[in-house]
Amino acid sequence: MAKARTRREDRPEIILDAAEALLRRSGSRTLTIDAVAAEAGLSKGGVLHHYASKDALVTALAARKVERLRAGIGEHAAALAASRARMPLAMIGHAREVYAEECGFPDSLLIATAENAEAVAGFRSFLAERLRDLAEIEARPGAGAAFLFAILGLMMSRSLGFHELDGAELDRLFGALEAQARALPEG
Structure with missing residues (x-):
């Protein structure tokens, strides 16, 4: 199986996996x-063939993270009935899953991305899309943005080491967000 992953068309993913592993293990400085x-397990030229610079690599890592976010939220949304609460509940469900698995946005990727304008633009675009999605279902002005930024704040503050919530505390916070989403009036 390992040999199958060394095919030329697999190399961009192999490179991104390697970069992600380095970030998780050693941080953005490495x-x-x-x-x-x-x-x-490639030559420097092999990496540069696919990603011409460290910035291009970080941009690709950020783009892959955004795609994973979209897919995860989409999977949660598909499992929920249509309602005003659907998108907030999908975002909360995905955040809860990522937070529990500790495979979310590692602080090292956050730092590397913050130093890369193109990578930041990808996340800004993703957040703008979510805000538009949420604005379409808002029963109360600003409610959708409040959900998004509450979830984002929880995830980012964990990534930056601002807190270490235990399972019960985390469950209580996500439960409170879910209750607020379910309380959105239909109409």
Whole structure:
């Protein structure tokens, strides 16, 4: 199976997986093309063939994260009945799942992304899409944005190490957000 992953068309994913592993293990300061190449078992030229610079690599990592966010929220939304609460509940459900698995937005990717305008633009675009989605279902002005930024604040503050909530505390917070979403009036 390992040999199948070394095919040329698989290399961009192999490189992104290696970069992600480095970020998780050692942080953004160790993310270099040389380190990614060593982690991926490729030459530096092999990495540069797919990602011309560290910035291009970080942009690709951020784009992959955004796609995973879209897919995760979409999966949760598909499992819910149509209602005003559907999108907030889908976002809360996905955030709860990612938070519990501790595979969310690692602080090192957050730091690397913050230093890369193109990567930041991808996240801004994603957030603008979510705000538009939420505005369409708002029964109360600003309610959708409040859900989004409450979830984002919880996730980012964890990534940055501002808190370490235990399971009961986390469950209580997500439960409160879900209750607020379910309380949105229909109409």
